[in-house]
Amino acid sequence: MSERTTADALAELVAAIGSAAFPVRFLDALRVLGAVELCSVFRRTRRGVELLFAEGSTPAQPDFPLAASRDYARAHWRSDAQMLRARGTNPLIVRRSASDIADPAYRAACYERAGVIERLSILWPDLIASGYRTVAVGAFAAHDVSRIETHAALLYAALAQHLRANAATGFLFDEDALVEKLLGLECRLSAREAEVAAGLMLGETQEGIAQARLLSPTTIVTYRRRAYGKLGVANRRDLVALHRRLIAAPNLAQH
Structure with a gap:
């Protein structure tokens, strides 16, 4: 090189x-x-x-x-x-x-x-x-x-x-903190939708999220679809990009 x-x-x-x-x-x-x-x-x-x-x-x-x-x-x-x-x-x-x-x-x-x-x-x-x-x-x-x-x-x-x-913004790899951040957006996610979105942002699988919360995989898919629609993302890649925006912009209020 x-x-x-x-x-x-x-x-x-x-x-x-x-x-x-x-x-x-x-x-x-x-x-x-x-x-x-x-x-x-x-x-x-x-x-x-x-x-x-x-x-x-x-x-x-x-x-x-x-x-x-x-x-x-x-x-x-x-x-x-x-x-x-x-x-x-x-x-x-x-x-x-x-x-x-x-x-x-x-x-x-x-x-x-x-x-x-x-x-x-x-x-x-x-x-x-x-x-x-x-x-x-x-x-x-x-x-x-x-x-x-x-x-x-x-x-x-x-x-x-x-x-x-970035000391004032944190890195939002704490799932609870990320859920709170998502709930603070203007897209009005439900608590479950925010939990599923946060888990997916942090690399969890849908199966893992379902097992951790004692929910069926079908239910997780439903929450994921609703969260994607409200957040304005089409896929996992878009969701990861949103996570990066949340890290970079602590006052982000809408998608």
Whole structure:
């Protein structure tokens, strides 16, 4: 990859700070630096990790990055010993392949379901940025790791500034907070419609939403259709785009 291409990707990342385009630009930067296909960013907390954003898609599992990252933040980080590392001031680059993971539930949810073969993470004291490669691209090469490590300081600076710029809005990956946000829109969603829409925005399946709320799949489809109509969206992609708009515009009052 040329230095000009790298410089352009990093410049676009900096220009996107504080906007809804930042997650896409962050993935673009990692893709230029190390052929990363998917990415996720977490904040370390005293209780574990908090998902800030996930970006990318795979043909078979378009919602995989968000769904897998939410599963990781909820439970699977406990099976990841690398989370306990990087307590100094300098970033630490760590790699983990699917074959290294002993926990079958963690391996299936965060790797195998989308054919992820390896993860490369930048661990800072307060943040974690991970890039993923699938079997279609293969494992990271030494020069990929070196390029990402060389630019780790800039990536962190952009992330930190983006977090400060969005501190007042939050990232709306908390389902209860997202439901409240949806109920505050002028489209007059019912509570159930908002719950279903929020779950779908956050990568849950209709089957999972039905099981969690002890409702039939048919009922969930009905709530989904009503929510889509009121929100003015036609499909899951439009719904995800609306989620990004809610993140970027805290005072959004209508669709």
